[in-house]
Amino acid sequence: MDLTLLGTKGKKASYELAKAAGQDKNDALAKIAEGLIKDIPRILEANQKDVEKAKANNISSALLDRLILNENRIHQISDSLVALIALPDPVGEVLEMKERPNGLRIGKQRVPIGVIGMIYESRPNVTADAAGLCIKSGNAVILRGGSDAIHSNIAIVRSIRNSLKQSKLPEDCVQIIEDTSREIVREFMKLNRYVDILIPRGGAGLIKSVIENATIPVIETGTGNCHVYVDSSANLEMALNIIVNAKTQRPGVCNAAETLLVSEDRAEDFLPMAKKALIAKKVQLRCCEKSYEMLKGDPLVVQATEEDWETEFLDYILAVKIVKDVDEAIEHINRYGTMHSEAIVTESYTNANKFLKEVDAAAVYVNASTRFTDGGEFGFGAEIGISTQKLHARGPMGLAELTTIKYIIYGNGQVR
Amino acid sequence: MDLTLLGTKGKKASYELAKAAGQDKNDALAKIAEGLIKDIPRILEANQKDVEKAKANNISSALLDRLILNENRIHQISDSLVALIALPDPVGEVLEMKERPNGLRIGKQRVPIGVIGMIYESRPNVTADAAGLCIKSGNAVILRGGSDAIHSNIAIVRSIRNSLKQSKLPEDCVQIIEDTSREIVREFMKLNRYVDILIPRGGAGLIKSVIENATIPVIETGTGNCHVYVDSSANLEMALNIIVNAKTQRPGVCNAAETLLVSEDRAEDFLPMAKKALIAKKVQLRCCEKSYEMLKGDPLVVQATEEDWETEFLDYILAVKIVKDVDEAIEHINRYGTMHSEAIVTESYTNANKFLKEVDAAAVYVNASTRFTDGGEFGFGAEIGISTQKLHARGPMGLAELTTIKYIIYGNGQVR
Numbered sequence: 001m002d003l004t005l006l007g008t009k010g011k012k013a014s015y016e017l018a019k020a021a022g023q024d025k026n027d028a029l030a031k032i033a034e035g036l037i038k039d040i041p042r043i044l045e046a047n048q049k050d051v052e053k054a055k056a057n058n059i060s061s062a063l064l065d066r067l068i069l070n071e072n073r074i075h076q077i078s079d080s081l082v083a084l085i086a087l088p089d090p091v092g093e094v095l096e097m098k099e100r101p102n103g104l105r106i107g108k109q110r111v112p113i114g115v116i117g118m119i120y121e122s123r124p125n126v127t128a129d130a131a132g133l134c135i136k137s138g139n140a141v142i143l144r145g146g147s148d149a150i151h152s153n154i155a156i157v158r159s160i161r162n163s164l165k166q167s168k169l170p171e172d173c174v175q176i177i178e179d180t181s182r183e184i185v186r187e188f189m190k191l192n193r194y195v196d197i198l199i200p201r202g203g204a205g206l207i208k209s210v211i212e213n214a215t216i217p218v219i220e221t222g223t224g225n226c227h228v229y230v231d232s233s234a235n236l237e238m239a240l241n242i243i244v245n246a247k248t249q250r251p252g253v254c255n256a257a258e259t260l261l262v263s264e265d266r267a268e269d270f271l272p273m274a275k276k277a278l279i280a281k282k283v284q285l286r287c288c289e290k291s292y293e294m295l296k297g298d299p300l301v302v303q304a305t306e307e308d309w310e311t312e313f314l315d316y317i318l319a320v321k322i323v324k325d326v327d328e329a330i331e332h333i334n335r336y337g338t339m340h341s342e343a344i345v346t347e348s349y350t351n352a353n354k355f356l357k358e359v360d361a362a363a364v365y366v367n368a369s370t371r372f373t374d375g376g377e378f379g380f381g382a383e384i385g386i387s388t389q390k391l392h393a394r395g396p397m398g399l400a401e402l403t404t405i406k407y408i409i410y411g412n413g414q415v416r
Numbered sequence: 417m418d419l420t421l422l423g424t425k426g427k428k429a430s431y432e433l434a435k436a437a438g439q440d441k442n443d444a445l446a447k448i449a450e451g452l453i454k455d456i457p458r459i460l461e462a463n464q465k466d467v468e469k470a471k472a473n474n475i476s477s478a479l480l481d482r483l484i485l486n487e488n489r490i491h492q493i494s495d496s497l498v499a500l501i502a503l504p505d506p507v508g509e510v511l512e513m514k515e516r517p518n519g520l521r522i523g524k525q526r527v528p529i530g531v532i533g534m535i536y537e538s539r540p541n542v543t544a545d546a547a548g549l550c551i552k553s554g555n556a557v558i559l560r561g562g563s564d565a566i567h568s569n570i571a572i573v574r575s576i577r578n579s580l581k582q583s584k585l586p587e588d589c590v591q592i593i594e595d596t597s598r599e600i601v602r603e604f605m606k607l608n609r610y611v612d613i614l615i616p617r618g619g620a621g622l623i624k625s626v627i628e629n630a631t632i633p634v635i636e637t638g639t640g641n642c643h644v645y646v647d648s649s650a651n652l653e654m655a656l657n658i659i660v661n662a663k664t665q666r667p668g669v670c671n672a673a674e675t676l677l678v679s680e681d682r683a684e685d686f687l688p689m690a691k692k693a694l695i696a697k698k699v700q701l702r703c704c705e706k707s708y709e710m711l712k713g714d715p716l717v718v719q720a721t722e723e724d725w726e727t728e729f730l731d732y733i734l735a736v737k738i739v740k741d742v743d744e745a746i747e748h749i750n751r752y753g754t755m756h757s758e759a760i761v762t763e764s765y766t767n768a769n770k771f772l773k774e775v776d777a778a779a780v781y782v783n784a785s786t787r788f789t790d791g792g793e794f795g796f797g798a799e800i801g802i803s804t805q806k807l808h809a810r811g812p813m814g815l816a817e818l819t820t821i822k823y824i825i826y827g828n829g830q831v832r
Contacts, residue, residue, distance in 0.1 A: 015750065019774060098795065104784055106794060113806050114776065192627070196806050211608070215627050217634070217807040238829040245831035334431065356824045358435060360530065368520055368827025377832075378522060378823070379514065390529050390612050390820040391633040392808040404806040407794070408772045411784025413654040415661035416793075 001179035003187055006142060007194025010115040013172035014140035018112050020169055022089035025135055028167035032135075033081040035163035036128065036156070040074050046155035047124065054148055062252075066123045067149055077125050080382070081132040087381045090399045091138045094408075105410040110403045112138030114196040117188060119144045119210055121202035124152035130199075131160050131174045133384045137402035140173045142195060144188060146202075147180035154178060189214035201385055204312070219393060221385035224254035224340035225312045226370045229261040229329040229355070231346035236270050238367060239345040240277055243318075245369040246343065248281045252314050254386060255341045255373040259309065259319040261329045262291070267322045271295055278318060288321040295320075309336040326351045330358045337361060339388050341370035362388060362395035417595035419603055422558060423610025426531040429588035430556035434528050436585055438505035441551055444583035448551075449497040451579035452544065452572070456490050462571035463540065470564055478668075482539045483565055493541050496798075497548040503797045506815045507554045510824075521826040526819045528554030530612040533604060535560045535626055537618035540568035546615075547576050547590045549800045553818035556589045558611060560604055562618075563596035570594060605630035617801055620728075635809060637801035640670035640756035641728045642786045645677040645745040645771070647762035652686050654783060655761040656693055659734075661785045662759065664697045668730045670802060671757045671789040675725065675735040677745045678707070683738045687711055694734060704737040711736075725752040742767045746774045753777060756804050757786035778804060778811035 017025075036043070047069040054064055090110055097107035116139045118130045127143055134141035145153040157176040164171040177184060189198060189210060198218045200210040210218055228246050230239040246257035262270055267290070275295050278285060286304040287295055295301045308319045309332070323329045326344070333342050343365035344355040352366045363373040373396060375383025380398030387393040393401035433441075452459070463485040470480055506526055513523035532555045534546045543559055550557035561569040573592040580587040593600060605614060605626060614634045616626040626634055644662050646655040662673035678686055683706070691711050694701060702720040703711055711717045724735045725748070739745045742760070749758050759781035760771040768782045779789040789812060791799025796814030803809040809817040 015774065015776070018776075100793070100795060104788060212631050217636075217805060219807070220633075235829075241829060241831050249832055358431065360431070360434075361822065363823040363825060365825045366827060368825055368830040369832055371832045372520060372825065372830065373823075377516070379516060389633060391635070394821050395823050405810055406777065407779040407789075407811050409779060409781045409784055409788065411782060413651075413657060414784040414788065415657050416665055416785055416787045 001177065001184055003177070003184065003191055004194070006175055006177065007115070007191050009172040010140045010142050010175055011194050013170040014112065014114045016170045017135070017138050017140055017173050018091075020138065022091070024168040025089070025138070026085045028135060028164060028169045029081050029085050029132060031163040031167050032132070032160050033078040035159050036074055036078045036081070039155070039159040040071055043074060043152065043155045043159065044069060044071070046151040049151040050149050059148070063122055063148070067152070069124060069152060073125065077128045080129060084132050084136045084382055087136065087399060089136070090403050095405065102414050103412065104414050107408045108405050109408050110400070111406045113402060113404050115140045115142060115194055116402070117142050117144065117191070117195040117198040117216065119185065119188075119198060119200045119206065121146040121206060122148040124149045124156060126201060127153045127156045127176075128160065130384065131157075133382055133399065133402060135169070135173055137399045139402055140175075142175050142177065142188075144177045144185055150178070150180050186213055189216060192216050199385060219385070219387055219397070220389040221387055222254055223312055223338045223388060224256070224386075225259070225310060225336060225338045226255060226257050226341045226343075227259045227261055227333050227337060228257045228343045228345065228370065229323075229326070229333070230263060230266060230270055231326055231329075231344055231348060231351050232263040232265050233347040233351070234263075234266060234270075234345040235347060236266070236273065239270060240273055242343065242345055242367070242369050243274060244277050244281065246371055247278065247283055247318050248316070249369075249371055251316055254312070255370050256314070257318065257343075257370050258311065258313050259321065259336070261321050261323050261332060263326070263329075264322050264324055267291065267294065271320070275301065282316050284317045286317060286319045290322045291320045312338070326354055330355060334360050340386065341365065341373040343368060343370050362386070417593065417600055419593070419600065419607055420610070422591055422593065423531070423607050425588040426556045426558050426591055427610050429586040430528065430530045432586045433551070433554050433556055433589055434507075436554065438507070440584040441505065441554070442501045444551060444580060444585045445497050445501050445548060447579040447583050448548070448576050449494040451575050452490055452494045452497070455571070455575040456487055459490060459568065459571045459575065460485060460487070462567040465567040466565050475564070479538055479564070483568070485540060485568060489541065493544045496545060500548050500552045500798055503552065503815060505552070506819050511821065518830050519828065520830050523824045524821050525824050526816070527822045529818060529820050531556045531558060531610055532818070533558050533560065533607070533611040533614040533632065535601065535604075535614060535616045535618075535622065537562040537622060538564040540565045540572060542617060543569045543572045543592075544576065546800065547573075549798055549815065549818060551585070551589055553815045555818055556591075558591045558593065558604075560593045560601055566594070566596050602629055605632060608632050615801060635801070635803055635813070636805040637803055638670055639728055639754045639804060640672070640802075641675070641726060641752060641754045642671060642673045642757045642759075643675045643677055643749050643753060644673045644759045644761065644786065645739075645742070645749070646679060646682060646686055647742055647745075647760055647764060647767050648679040648681050649763040649767070650679075650682060650686075650761040651763060652682070652689065655686060656689055658759065658761055658783070658785050659690060660693050660697065662787055663694065663699055663734050664732070665785075665787055667732055670728070671786050672730070673734065673759075673786050674727065674729050675737065675752070677737050677739050677748060679742070679745070680738050680740055683707065683710065687736070691717065698732050700733045702733060702735045706738045707736045728754070742770055746771060750776050754804055756802065757781065757789040759784060759786050778802070
């Protein structure tokens with residue numbers, strides 16, 4: 001596996017792609033979407049190999065479910081590529097342009113980033129999603145999926161490249177690293193000359209490893225230890241709706257709530273209501289001392305440990321803590337949170353504004369569920385991940401976040 | 417030296433600073449500017465120690481010049497802090513706000529990044545500059561300057577912290593790592609829990625080391641292997657002005673030109689003119705085969721090696737190459753350039769647009785000198801560095817580039 005060759009081809013393709021007209025990119029996306037449908041038998045055959053190996057390795061049913069493709073799922077993958085066609089092309093927009101006193105006109109133009117490296121785990125749908133988002137935003141992509149899904153990923157990329165051959169775009173817009181060894185991924189993370197950014201998608205372990213080993217700039221995505229804080233003045237019915245939704249509507253995702261914080265003057269009113277509704281949904285409550293005293297007596301009510309405050313459970317488990325006031329809530333969140341999504345339920349103008357201003361997170365909510373942090377819900381039409389760092393992009397990343405800027409300067413002979 | 421303690425203090429100060437009103441930040445800047453003037457004797461005394469050590473170590477006169485402070489230079493440092501006061505506060509601006517179909521109002525608000533780590537070399541003025549820019553943009557800063565300037569840096573930071581004590585901002589907004597060992601800087605680069613971004617400023621070696629060792633996100637600044645391309649239709653008088661300015665007005669800076677590319681059909685007209693003007697300024701010309709044949713005969717005209725195309729000379733040296741046309745010029749630039757500043761001199765509408773579109777650099781010029789890539793020249797009022805990477809910021813970085821965004825979401829009970 002010659003990564004330098006892959007990198008050179010990717011860079012070359014990225015320059016072609018940066019020049020491509022929007023309609024040529026859309027035409028390629030349509031061809032890829034069609035091609036995937038035509039290739040369903042081949043893709044399912046490859047996927048079968050991965051699934052058999054996974055079963056032989058006794059992987060968990062959750063992981064197996066992420067890995068399995070079927071006709072319906074491939075249609076969904078194809079449909080989401082078609083959906084990209086209708087979105088506006090982010091490339092070329094001039095965000096601002098001004099004339100300086102010396103007559104230079106300086107514009108700030110949105111341009112593709114170049115070559116994007118994606119490192120991900122066992123979901124083969126990421127392969128096509130990432131390829132589509134990168135093409136639409138004018139970027140070449142080099143994919144490195146998990147070994148669990150390698151046959152599926154290779155089959156999907158083969159299909160995409162065949163479709164690209166029939167389009168006006170170079171097929172090297174989309175490349176895959178077929179070698180699944182650890183050495184190759186470490187080498188890939190240091191390919192600064194050819195790869196402009198790395199986006200890891202997967203569990204905390206994968207993301208940590210990329211951050212620690214990459215020399216290419218990384219966009220950190222993912223981990224969400226999200227809180228809902230029920231303030232002194234909260235409408236308790238609203239608070240109940242929000243915490244039940246944020247915890248149970250889909251517990252395995254990053255914008256689900258993991259900790260409930262309650263103002264001490266409302267704890268006696270609110271916590272019994274919350275306990276009833278959450279236990280009905282089979283949620284285990286891991287309670288601070290005070291709230292444990294208030295709620296104990298049910299096997300689903302247990303005592304929290306220090307570790308629980310910093311854990312992303314991704315499961316039917318909720319940490320519960322009584323706090324003095326909004327200030328202690330903010331302090332707790334800034335200490336234990338992962339800067340993803342945080343919500344306050346309040347009727348207080350002052351506390352709402354305080355929470356919005358002082359909580360350090362990508363998305364801060366007043367009187368709404370944390371579950372809305374999502375490219376679709378934010379109106380971006382598509383999403384490549386949710387950034388929990390502060391550089392370049394924060395929160396849901398759509399097409400615009402897959403671009404950078406370039407200053408274009410029009411002169412008539414100016415010198416300094 | 418307990419970096420964790422430094423980090424904890426910095427994080428805490430950053431939350432205070434993020435809440436601070438613009439006028440409190442401006443008031444602190446005014447106090448710091450005043451304080452530096454009052455502390456001139458103490459700062460010069462400390463600087464004297466650094467200078468003596470440097471002389472004993474026989475450092476180059478260029479480095480010594482960067483290190484030396486005097487009354488006038490401290491007044492300049494103080495003035496540039498005062499200049500920050502007049503600039504608009506970037507924090508708090510809501511860049512966009514929309515209402516979603518479900519009634520959620522989603523706004524994108526500019527907020528400080530948090531804690532910024534600066535790693536730099538021997539210029540003590542960076543200490544005060546960085547502190548001022550970080551305070552104005554609402555960020556706490558942890559400074560790690562070179563050991564050459566350690567006494568000067570400590571004296572400047574002491575003065576700044578004394579002034580902060582008399583302001584409404586916490587003094588831990590500005591901290592310095594006094595330990596100059598290599599181990600401590602390596603540890604600092606991995607302080608992800610407390611430091612949000614690292615900005616290295618200095619030579620290529622320093623920047624490379626930070627990129628290779630940091631796990632904190634890094635903004636790469638600096639290296640500029642910039643080109644001026646004289647196109648087939650260029651106005652040759654204009655081209656001459658531009659290349660002489662771009663090469664000789666200040667050869668030691670990153671936006672100075674390092675290579676001259678000339679369209680083959682204008683080489684015989686242009687190169688002799690250029691040779692005459694550049695040799696008069698004592699510029700050595702390192703020529704490709706064809707241009708060497710055309711220009712040889714002067715001791716300042718020599719043959720180029722492959723290495724010259726990728727070298728940032730930062731000196732009175734210019735690589736010279738004849739290319740076939742604008743396409744070959746773009747190819748050369750994208751292959752050897754450092755994505756800093758690139759210029760075409762042309763009267764052709766088509767080639768101007770082609771160059772602007774296809775050259776992969778932070779700033780692309782038509783008919784102007786590359787020397788304009790600078791926060792002041794771009795109208796930013798201040799600059800913390802010039803980014804040559806594509807994440808977060810590209811080109812001159814002003815106050816806005818020291819901020820990130822946060823989504824603020826106003827609901828009335830929405831759940832999914």
